[in-house]
Amino acid sequence: MNRYVISAGNLCRWLGEQAEQLGVEIFPGFAAQDVIIEDGSVRGILIGDMGVGADGQPKDGHMQGMELRAKYTLFAEGARGHLGKRLINEFSLDAGRDPQHYGIGLKELWDVPAEQHEPGLVLHGSGWPLDKNTHGGWFLYHAENQQVVVGLIMDLSYQNPWLSPFDEFQRMKHHPVLSQHLQGGKRVAYGARALTKGGLNCLPKMTFAGGLLIGCDAGTLNFAKIKGLHTAMKSGLVAAESVFEALQAGDEGGQELTTFTEKWEASWAYEELKASASFGPAIHKYGTVAGGAYNFANQLLGNKLPNLHDTTTDHGALKPAAEFEKIDYPKPDGKLSFDKSTSVFLSNTNHEEDQPCHLQLSDPELPIRDNLPTYAEPAQRYCPAGVYEVVEDDAGNPRFQINFQNCVHCKTCDIKDPAQNITWVAPEGGGGPNYPNM
Ligand SMILES: Cc1cc2nc3c(=O)[nH]c(=O)nc-3n(C[C@H](O)[C@H](O)[C@H](O)COP(=O)(O)OP(=O)(O)OC[C@H]3O[C@@H](n4cnc5c(N)ncnc54)[C@H](O)[C@@H]3O)c2cc1C
Ligand code: SF4
Numbered sequence: 001m002n003r004y005v006i007s008a009g010n011l012c013r014w015l016g017e018q019a020e021q022l023g024v025e026i027f028p029g030f031a032a033q034d035v036i037i038e039d040g041s042v043r044g045i046l047i048g049d050m051g052v053g054a055d056g057q058p059k060d061g062h063m064q065g066m067e068l069r070a071k072y073t074l075f076a077e078g079a080r081g082h083l084g085k086r087l088i089n090e091f092s093l094d095a096g097r098d099p100q101h102y103g104i105g106l107k108e109l110w111d112v113p114a115e116q117h118e119p120g121l122v123l124h125g126s127g128w129p130l131d132k133n134t135h136g137g138w139f140l141y142h143a144e145n146q147q148v149v150v151g152l153i154m155d156l157s158y159q160n161p162w163l164s165p166f167d168e169f170q171r172m173k174h175h176p177v178l179s180q181h182l183q184g185g186k187r188v189a190y191g192a193r194a195l196t197k198g199g200l201n202c203l204p205k206m207t208f209a210g211g212l213l214i215g216c217d218a219g220t221l222n223f224a225k226i227k228g229l230h231t232a233m234k235s236g237l238v239a240a241e242s243v244f245e246a247l248q249a250g251d252e253g254g255q256e257l258t259t260f261t262e263k264w265e266a267s268w269a270y271e272e273l274k275a276s277a278s279f280g281p282a283i284h285k286y287g288t289v290a291g292g293a294y295n296f297a298n299q300l301l302g303n304k305l306p307n308l309h310d311t312t313t314d315h316g317a318l319k320p321a322a323e324f325e326k327i328d329y330p331k332p333d334g335k336l337s338f339d340k341s342t343s344v345f346l347s348n349t350n351h352e353e354d355q356p357c358h359l360q361l362s363d364p365e366l367p368i369r370d371n372l373p374t375y376a377e378p379a380q381r382y383c384p385a386g387v388y389e390v391v392e393d394d395a396g397n398p399r400f401q402i403n404f405q406n407c408v409h410c411k412t413c414d415i416k417d418p419a420q421n422i423t424w425v426a427p428e429g430g431g432g433p434n435y436p437n438m
Contacts, residue, residue, distance in 0.1 A: 005143040007437045031426035041254040042210030044069035071253025073211040079196040080411035084217035093204035099313040101198040106169040107151035112185035134158045156314040160324045164381035167329035170337035190343040192384035192410040197223040200277040210254045224276035234269035281308035321376040340386035351431035358427035367400040408433045
């Protein structure tokens with residue numbers, strides 16, 4: 001199958017330029033750190049302070065954060081946005097919905113020899129190296145400039161705490177179907193990011209007083225296609241139209257924009273999500289093959305089969321380590337497969353070291369007290385950047401170490417920690433990965 005393959009990162013950079021030419025102000029390097037909620041209505045966001053030390057005290061060059069107030073605020077942080085999470089709780093946006101489901105996507109960019117390059121070649125597959133209880137699939141695209149994009153998307157509803165999505169991805173590239181495209185090439189970029197994949201049954205209410213939750217922050221991705229750009233953009237377009245109409249009619253802001261819901265539910269994007277509502281639950285319930293057959297039959301029958309639900313949370317799906325054999329992943333060969341530290345280096349991740357840790361533990365003792373004996377502390381393996389380690393302190397006791405500087409902002413820890421003990425918050429603005437051409 002041949003297609004024209006582009007980088008979403010480059011598309012966004014180009015769209016940013018177009019928006020600026022139309023007068024839109026963009027503030028790169030500033031993170032929204034909190035929501036301003038007054039009298040039950042969202043009034044804007046708070047940009048965090050710059051120049052706060054690890055001890056929480058202002059350092060030289062400290063800059064007070066700003067308030068950005070608006071009649072309506074649209075939240076589009078992508079999968080598991082930390083403000084989105086707060087809004088969902090604050091306004092009970094997920095009431096009556098199935099729990100949201102997520103996947104982790106790992107991706108690399110390779111420069112490949114000219115004779116191996118077939119621009120537009122698109123390959124998708126599933127199965128090995130994932131076991132039958134772990135669902136996911138891989139992709140390999142030949143992009144422009146003699147580059148190949150390769151990636152694995154793995155459901156975060158997996159049960160085995162010994163699993164390491166990063167290592168699954170590394171060994172996956174050794175399969176001949178994939179390795180023939182990469183051999184002789186050079187890996188030039190690495191990244192990882194969660195994606196929201198629950199679909200329509202898990203989609204929270206997207207409206208609340210003073211704002212809207214859109215794109216993957218809400219969960220508009222169509223998992224049947226593993227595509228979310230088109231539906232996220234459509235939710236943004238519908239949101240913009242709804243706000244524009246309201247303001248033009250003299251609306252003073254702070255209201256719940258129910259016209260958005262009407263327009264969204266009348267859109268092709270909503271129809272698309274409706275048609276694939278059972279896709280994820282069928283795979284979770286019946287496995288990749290039988291679930292795939294269910295979805296195929298459902299499509300043929302014009303969506304007449306029962307709408308399936310998966311009501312187990314992703315973190316709740318994790319089982320004790322004692323129920324599984326430890327997985328010994330092969331050592332990376334440095335040609336096709338690599339370790340986490342060299343990978344993180346290629347993500348251009350950078351955080352000011354002297355700042356408060358943006359990975360907050362509700363109970364700092366829990367990782368060693370509960371997670372280590374029960375789940376062999378899975379954060380050591382599900383984090384694709386080696387942020388979490390269990391090390392020995394001077395007395396030889398285990399200690400949970402957080403190397404937050406390595407964090408590639410994938411949000412997996414916020415999703416998969418079995419006790420929901422980790423909260424990802426935005427670090428000082430500008431910190432995080434910097435992906436070229438991804
Ligand atoms: C590995 C992988 C491969 C994929 N492949 C495809 C594909 O081929 N085709 C496709 O259609 N979809 C694909 N997707 C899905 C697609 O990337 C998403 O559906 C889409 O990007 C969602 O768009 P969004 O604008 O809602 O969120 P995002 O694209 O995640 O954008 C959110 C933005 O907000 C910023 N942000 C977050 N929090 C804050 C904050 N507090 N303050 C300031 N900024 C903040 C983030 O840095 C980010 O730039 C893929 C996803 C993954 C992980
Ligand atoms: S610390 Fe959390 S958000 Fe950061 S890379 Fe690791 S799993 Fe992802």
